[in-house]
Structures are given as structure tokens and as C-alpha cells.
Amino acid sequence: MRKRVAVVGGGVAGLAAAVRIRDRAPAETEIIIYEQSGRLGGKLRTGELAGATVERGAESFLVGGPDGGESAAVRFVRRLGLGDRLVHPAAIPAALAIGGVLEPVPKGTLVGVPGDLSSLGTVARPAAGADADEGRPLLAPGADVAVGALVRARYGDEIADRLVDPMLGGVYAGRADRLSLATTMPALAHAARTEHTLAGAVRAAQAAAVRAPGRPVFGAVDGGMTQLVAAAAAATGARISLGLPVREIARTPHGWRLLLGPVPAPQTDDVDAVVLAVPARPAARMLAGVDLSAAAEVEALDYAGVALVALALPPGTPLPELSGFLVPPSEGTLVKAATFFTHKWPHLRREGGPVIIRASLGRAGEEQRLQPPDQVLAATAHAEVGRLLGGELPPPVESWVQRWGGGLPQYAPGHLDRVALARAALGDRPGLALAGAAYDGVGIPACVASGERAADDVLKYLDEQ
Ligand SMILES: Cc1cc2nc3c(=O)[nH]c(=O)nc-3n(C[C@H](O)[C@H](O)[C@H](O)COP(=O)(O)OP(=O)(O)OC[C@H]3O[C@@H](n4cnc5c(N)ncnc54)[C@H](O)[C@@H]3O)c2cc1C
Structure with a gap:
């Protein structure tokens, strides 16, 4: 029988999920994208x-x-x-604005965390006796820590405040003292589980990063991100519903029921599977009707x-x-x-x-x-x-x-564990997958990958029906 899949949220994660479903599901599969605002793209605009x-x-x-x-x-x-x-x-380089002077961003750092304390120039000085080898790895297996806590403990405040905080702030608008190492710098967290010094961990993470020679670090689309959004929307072949928020999701004997639209004029839609690709707060509200513990883990973000x-x-x-x-x-x-x-x-x-x-x-x-x-x-x-x-x-x-x-x-330490708990709590309710920046990382590549993984979960479920 012809299946229907709802993608809730028309940001890049939802669009990537919808394109993947179109590419891999039987041709007759119907995809509906529910986007509450008047336009697709979310943070791409x-x-x-x-x-x-x-x-x-x-x-x-x-x-x-x-x-x-x-x-x-x-x-x-x-x-x-x-x-x-x-x-x-x-x-061309970027700079740090410190004390009325534009200082070049020191080379060889990992999101501001230096792997060589002798190459920082006048930007920031390490604390005396910084980064001594204490004979054990910096991070226990499975542990997480705030980036700021680790950098302060190993290098002192100046490097945390002048280098790491602005670099992380540039991506997350967040503070190093609150952001999870495992989520924001997974490669460094991985290295910190074996290395005894932070400089060693940075160098190990950098050495492990495979980078094709000559490949630029960043890219964009000529004409703007909206080109990407329009092309993705066309590639989904989906029915696109704009301007109606999804308010609730509930299990039915054969799939899922979405409740949408304004409270005085609610509408419902029954579908076989759902990709939920909205930020944490609306996601938690919708999940409350499905599993309260999953909703609580998601809402913590x-x-x-x-x-x-x-x-x-x-x-x-x-x-x-x-x-x-x-x-x-x-x-x-x-x-x-x-x-x-x-x-x-x-x-x-x-x-x-x-x-x-x-x-x-x-x-x-x-x-x-x-x-x-x-x-x-x-x-x-x-x-x-x-x-x-x-x-x-x-x-x-x-x-x-x-x-x-x-x-x-703002991924706090333990974020990845909370996401794993939320997904595990939903595990016995197949056909509902979570995607987007609320879970798997803030950057566009992470959001695309997250949407594609959610699509694969849903496709697997539909295939088994
Ligand atoms: C200012 C800024 C600059 C950034 N710069 C970069 C950058 O240069 N590079 C980079 O890689 N990343 C950048 N990011 C991060 C990246 O853009 C986002 O993390 C990513 O686009 C999020 O995609 P998403 O699909 O997960 O969520 P969103 O883009 O938030 O999309 C979610 C969609 O769900 C919709 N929605 C919400 N509630 C409901 C509901 N109840 N029913 C239906 N729909 C709903 C929303 O309207 C929205 O369209 C930036 C983010 C911001 C804010």
C-alpha cells in the first residue's frame, strides 16, 4: 500500500530527510513537509x-x-x-579584537585550543606550569566536560577567555564554560580519553583529521543558501504545507496522527511515519504525547x-x-x-x-x-x-x-547522553525519528547528516511493514 511520511520542520535537516526519502522510498510514497512559518529553510535564509x-x-x-x-x-x-x-x-586570515588591537588568530589551534603553547605570540599567555603530564588521560571513558573547564584547568584563564571563548562564541554564541567538549569538539574529546596533556590531545586530534590536500575548508552556494533550499524543496517532490504548526503527535494503531493548525481550527493528518526536524522546544511539546521521558531529555536543551x-x-x-x-x-x-x-x-x-x-x-x-x-x-x-x-x-x-x-x-556537558536516552526512549515507537540541530550538531553538514539518518530509520521501518 502507498505509504505517507510527514516531515515536520522545513529547515535543512527536514529537507535533507525528505530528499533522502524521495531518493530511496518506492516512487509512490507520499511525502508531506509541515513547516510552521511562511517559508522553507529555517536558519538558511x-x-x-x-x-x-x-x-x-x-x-x-x-x-x-x-x-x-x-x-x-x-x-x-x-x-x-x-x-x-x-x-x-x-x-585571508581572521583576527581577534583584544584591547583595541586586531591580533591574528594564532595558527594551529583547534577551535581556539592551541596544540603548541609557544606559538601564541602576545594574544594569550598560558598559566605557569600549564599542562603538566599527571600520568593519566585527561578524560575518563564516556565522560564529558565543559570545554572551558578543561582549558582553564590545563592552560589557565587567559587562553580560555581570549582564544577559546571567542572561537566557540563565533559558532554557538555560547560560553566555553557551558559547552560540552564531546558535542562541540568530538575529535578533541576522543583524543583526551587517551592523551595526558591538552597540547598532546589537540595534536592527536589534528593528526587524525584527514584533510584532502588543497581542499578549501569552507564552501557556500553562489546565489545564496536560498538556492539550496529551493533546489531541495523541488527534489523532494513533497506536498509542502506552509504556515501551519504541528502541535501534537500521537500513536495510532497503524502509524501516527498529527494535530496541526491553530487551536480553534485544528486539523489532523494520519501518516505512516514521521521525521521530527524542529528545534528542541517544539519537539519536546510534540513528544510529550508520545513519551514523557523522551520529551524531558529533549527539553533540557x-x-x-x-x-x-x-x-x-x-x-x-x-x-x-x-x-x-x-x-x-x-x-x-x-x-x-x-x-x-x-x-x-x-x-x-x-x-x-x-x-x-x-x-x-x-x-x-x-x-x-x-x-x-x-x-x-x-x-x-x-x-x-x-x-x-x-x-x-x-x-x-x-x-x-x-x-x-x-x-x-547550547549543548551542555552530557548532551550526547541525553540525546541517546531520548532516542532509546522512542525506540519502541518505530516510525518516528528525530533530526536536526537539537540533537546531532549545529553545523549544516551535521544537520544534513542527521536528516539523512532519520530518513534511513524511517525507510527501514516502512520497509519492514
Ligand atoms: C545566525 C546563524 C548563523 C549560522 N551560521 C552557520 C554557518 O555559517 N555554518 C553552519 O554550518 N551553520 C550555521 N548556523 C547553524 C545552522 O544554520 C543551523 O544549525 C541549521 O540550519 C539548523 O537546521 P535545522 O533543520 O536543524 O533547524 P531549523 O533551521 O531551525 O529548522 C527547523 C524548522 O522547523 C520549523 N518549526 C518549528 N516548530 C514547528 C512546528 N511546530 N511545526 C512545523 N514546523 C516547525 C521552523 O519554523 C524551522 O523552519 C547558523 C545559525 C544561525 C542562527
């Missing part, structure tokens, strides 16, 4: 500024995968026929809000030859990072075109500071970026502000 394409969400993805092959994101781009639109950033401010500066505005800079929290600015878009992305440069900076504002726990209206945030970003560059920027010719309230998961 391309905007426009002064005639240039500027991402309002994720900007790029890792090109290499953990196995040395191409990342799941690049494979997805190729599957969608967009391989010839892959673009890469210019090979916290999120940080961020705001992006894009500034188009007059053509020819001078900027240092950098891709941008990261700002340690100790500098006190609301701006935590800034990307010089038209420096970093050669395909965005136009003769006589504007100079575009995109600043990222707010860290975990600072949501209050993001409350002011858009024009205040834009003015703050403009003033702070100018100050961090050691002067004043000319007034922007155009700008926009994009808010991502609760946009970035």
Missing part, C-alpha cells in the same frame, strides 16, 4: 543588501567530512545539481539568541585585509564577531559596489541586551565595529537587522 546577496542566517558550511571525504553538506549540494555553484572564501546586523558601507571604505574578527566577551561589546563579507567572498565583490560587513551580536545569557529596536542595534553594531577597527566607519548606505531569538543550541 538569503537576503539582499545594496544589490548584494547577503545571508541572513548561516553563511557557509564545512567542505570536508569527519571521514576525510566531502561533508554531508557538499554531497547534498551536488545531489541537488548545484555542484558547479560551490564557492569558497578568499584565503537550552538556546541562545543572536542578532545579525548587515552594513553596506560606501564603495572604497578601507578595511584591514582580513575576513573579519572575533571579539572575546571580556571586551564588553555586544558585537561578538564581524565578517567583512566583500573581502571574504570574492564572488560578492563588484567594481564600485558597497563594502559589506555583517556583525553578529549577543551571546548566551545576553538576550536582554538584544531587546532594543532594530535601529539601535544597527547603530550599536556600526559604532562598535568602528571602534574595534580603531576609528569610525562612514555612515552605512543601507543596513538591516535579522534576529534569531533562540537560534543556537
Whole structure:
């Protein structure tokens, strides 16, 4: 009999799941994507500024995968026929804004964690007697720890505050003292289970990383992430329902019932299987009708809000030859990072075109500071970026502000165990699979891979029916 699969959540994880189901399920299988907002893509959203394409969400993805092959994101781009639109950033360095000076990010670090303490220059000094071999591995088998706790214990506060915190903050908008090592740096966690020093663990993790020679680290799609979203939506062949939230999921004798739409006008849909690819809070609400312990594990995940401010500066505005800079929290600015878009992305440069900076504002726990209206945030970003560059920027010719309230998961130590418990709790309810940044990692490759794995689980279940 013809099967029906619902994908709840139209972000990149849900889209990757839907494409995988289309590719591998019998042709007559019906796929329905339920997306509560008015558009697909979730955190992938391309905007426009002064005639240039500027991402309002994720900007790029890792090109290499953990196995040395191409990342799941690049494979997805190729599957969608967009391989010839892959673009890469210019090979220019990023900096750290420390004490009014832009310092080059030291080479050879792993998300800011150095493998060689003698190569840090003036950016940060290790504590006296740092990283002594105490005759045992840094991490017990199966254990997890906050990245900040490990780095402070081994190297001292300055390296944690000036190097690791801004680098992790650049990805997660989170604080090193709260983020799980096993989730945010799995390769380092793995090495720390055998190595006796942190420098040794960093070097072991770096040596184990297979990187194809000459392969760029990051990629993006010319024309923006929205191209990827549109191509993925087309490839799913799915019926796409926009603007209706799914509110509840319940088991039926033969599959699953979705309750959707506004409370006064509810609708239901009965399907054979579900991929749940929404952030933790809506996922936990839906799971409450399925398994309370799974719902509780999922709900434990916290999120940080961020705001992006894009500034188009007059053509020819001078900027240092950098891709941008990261700002340690100790500098006190609301701006935590800034990307010089038209420096970093050669395909965005136009003769006589504007100079575009995109600043990222707010860290975990600072949501209050993001409350002011858009024009205040834009003015703050403009003033702070100018100050961090050691002067004043000319007034922007155009700008926009994009808010991502609760946009970035904050994986606390033990996150992977909680996810495993949630999945195990759902194990006897097959045909319901969890996918996305709430579980398996924040980056686009991790979200694509997570969606594909969820699709495989659902396909296996349908095949066995
Ligand atoms: C500002 C920012 C910059 C980033 N930059 C990068 C980057 O450069 N590189 C990178 O790799 N990653 C980046 N990320 C992370 C990455 O973009 C996200 O982790 C990833 O896109 C999340 O995909 P997802 O499908 O798991 O979730 P989402 O994109 O959050 O999609 C979930 C979807 O579910 C929908 N939904 C929610 N509730 C319901 C409901 N009840 N019913 C139906 N639908 C529902 C939502 O509307 C949403 O569309 C960035 C994230 C942010 C916020």
C-alpha cells in the first residue's frame, strides 16, 4: 500500500530527510513537509543588501567530512545539481579584537585550543606550569566536560577567555564554560580519553583529521543558501504545507496522527511515519504525547539568541585585509564577531559596489541586551565595529537587522547522553525519528547528516511493514 511520511520542520535537516526519502522510498510514497512559518529553510535564509546577496542566517558550511571525504553538506549540494555553484572564501586570515588591537588568530589551534603553547605570540599567555603530564588521560571513558573547564584547568584563564571563548562564541554564541567538549569538539574529546596533556590531545586530534590536500575548508552556494533550499524543496517532490504548526503527535494503531493548525481550527493528518526536524522546544511539546521521558531529555536543551546586523558601507571604505574578527566577551561589546563579507567572498565583490560587513551580536545569557529596536542595534553594531577597527566607519548606505531569538543550541556537558536516552526512549515507537540541530550538531553538514539518518530509520521501518 502507498505509504505517507510527514516531515515536520522545513529547515535543512527536514529537507535533507525528505530528499533522502524521495531518493530511496518506492516512487509512490507520499511525502508531506509541515513547516510552521511562511517559508522553507529555517536558519538558511538569503537576503539582499545594496544589490548584494547577503545571508541572513548561516553563511557557509564545512567542505570536508569527519571521514576525510566531502561533508554531508557538499554531497547534498551536488545531489541537488548545484555542484558547479560551490564557492569558497578568499584565503585571508581572521583576527581577534583584544584591547583595541586586531591580533591574528594564532595558527594551529583547534577551535581556539592551541596544540603548541609557544606559538601564541602576545594574544594569550598560558598559566605557569600549564599542562603538566599527571600520568593519566585527561578524560575518563564516556565522560564529558565543559570545554572551558578543561582549558582553564590545563592552560589557565587567559587562553580560555581570549582564544577559546571567542572561537566557540563565533559558532554557538555560547560560553566555553557551558559547552560540552564531546558535542562541540568530538575529535578533541576522543583524543583526551587517551592523551595526558591538552597540547598532546589537540595534536592527536589534528593528526587524525584527514584533510584532502588543497581542499578549501569552507564552501557556500553562489546565489545564496536560498538556492539550496529551493533546489531541495523541488527534489523532494513533497506536498509542502506552509504556515501551519504541528502541535501534537500521537500513536495510532497503524502509524501516527498529527494535530496541526491553530487551536480553534485544528486539523489532523494520519501518516505512516514521521521525521521530527524542529528545534528542541517544539519537539519536546510534540513528544510529550508520545513519551514523557523522551520529551524531558529533549527539553533540557537550552538556546541562545543572536542578532545579525548587515552594513553596506560606501564603495572604497578601507578595511584591514582580513575576513573579519572575533571579539572575546571580556571586551564588553555586544558585537561578538564581524565578517567583512566583500573581502571574504570574492564572488560578492563588484567594481564600485558597497563594502559589506555583517556583525553578529549577543551571546548566551545576553538576550536582554538584544531587546532594543532594530535601529539601535544597527547603530550599536556600526559604532562598535568602528571602534574595534580603531576609528569610525562612514555612515552605512543601507543596513538591516535579522534576529534569531533562540537560534543556537547550547549543548551542555552530557548532551550526547541525553540525546541517546531520548532516542532509546522512542525506540519502541518505530516510525518516528528525530533530526536536526537539537540533537546531532549545529553545523549544516551535521544537520544534513542527521536528516539523512532519520530518513534511513524511517525507510527501514516502512520497509519492514
Ligand atoms: C545566525 C546563524 C548563523 C549560522 N551560521 C552557520 C554557518 O555559517 N555554518 C553552519 O554550518 N551553520 C550555521 N548556523 C547553524 C545552522 O544554520 C543551523 O544549525 C541549521 O540550519 C539548523 O537546521 P535545522 O533543520 O536543524 O533547524 P531549523 O533551521 O531551525 O529548522 C527547523 C524548522 O522547523 C520549523 N518549526 C518549528 N516548530 C514547528 C512546528 N511546530 N511545526 C512545523 N514546523 C516547525 C521552523 O519554523 C524551522 O523552519 C547558523 C545559525 C544561525 C542562527
